[in-house]
Amino acid sequence: MYLQKVIITSALIAGIGLATANAQAKHEDTEFYTPVPKKVTPGKTINAAPSDAVVLFDGKNLDSWVMTDDRTQPAQWTVANGQLTVNKKTGNIETKQSFGNYQLHIEWQVPKNITGTGQLRGNSGLFLASMGKGDLGYELQILDSYDNNTYTNGMAGSIYKQTTPLVNPSLKPGEWQTYDVIWTAPTFKADSTVNTPAKVTVLYNGVLVQNNFELKGPTQYVGEASYKKAHGPLPVKLQAHGDKSEPVSYRNIWIREL
Numbered sequence: 001m002y003l004q005k006v007i008i009t010s011a012l013i014a015g016i017g018l019a020t021a022n023a024q025a026k027h028e029d030t031e032f033y034t035p036v037p038k039k040v041t042p043g044k045t046i047n048a049a050p051s052d053a054v055v056l057f058d059g060k061n062l063d064s065w066v067m068t069d070d071r072t073q074p075a076q077w078t079v080a081n082g083q084l085t086v087n088k089k090t091g092n093i094e095t096k097q098s099f100g101n102y103q104l105h106i107e108w109q110v111p112k113n114i115t116g117t118g119q120l121r122g123n124s125g126l127f128l129a130s131m132g133k134g135d136l137g138y139e140l141q142i143l144d145s146y147d148n149n150t151y152t153n154g155m156a157g158s159i160y161k162q163t164t165p166l167v168n169p170s171l172k173p174g175e176w177q178t179y180d181v182i183w184t185a186p187t188f189k190a191d192s193t194v195n196t197p198a199k200v201t202v203l204y205n206g207v208l209v210q211n212n213f214e215l216k217g218p219t220q221y222v223g224e225a226s227y228k229k230a231h232g233p234l235p236v237k238l239q240a241h242g243d244k245s246e247p248v249s250y251r252n253i254w255i256r257e258l
Contacts, residue, residue: 038052054257071096091240103183105178105254106179108250111249125160128140128183146171162219193230
């Protein structure tokens with residue numbers, strides 16, 4: 001009984017103390033006025049670049065891009081009718097500029113007259129961070145996945161060979177599709193081991209398909225992905241996949257560093 005009285009008394013004292021503190025508190029105590037967010041003017045449409053974006057492709061030229069296998073060479077893909085089309089004979093292209101954490105918008109189109117099946121149907125790839133020649137880096141898959149049977153961690157919206165998309169919001173071949181990506185780059189310790197892994201959130205045609213997914217490492221075609229090499233900011237890369245179907249096209253590419 002004595003112990004119960006002590007507990008009750010202590011609770012009452014604590015309650016009185018809390019009530020007194022709340023009575024003395026002011027609403028200003030939990031308000032702050034710095035830092036002041038930088039003003040950013042949104043684009044005129046939902047897909048248009050905001051004022052602080054770096055425009056990587058506006059339909060006019062490839063001034064922001066180079067060849068992946070030889071970065072001294074300008075990008076050699078085709079620009080016509082406001083869009084950029086893969087040139088399979090020349091290879092992958094990537095941005096001149098390197099990026100760490102970012103928000104990226106990109107629109108892509110698989111041709112209406114696409115042929116083939118599985119991975120041979122409008123295959124390309126958006127490498128969220130390019131690690132050099134060929135297909136090295138972290139790949140978000142681009143593929144016709146409207147009505148196309150393939151392994152699910154290789155369909156559109158997948159982080160290639162690592163995870164499937166949460167849902168499949170793919171449109172028909174011939175229609176323009178969008179990716180909006182939030183990329184958090186990996187960080188590394190002084191001994192080159194991983195400090196924090198890469199993470200990515202992807203909206204595909206406005207639908208969430210990757211929700212802050214934690215990557216196991218760069219894309220690995222055979223075997224499990226893992227982090228083997230420390231790195232800092234890297235270019236964004238577009239893939240010229242070697243299939244026989246009609247090539248993928250891109251438009252309206254912009255990025256915001258975070």
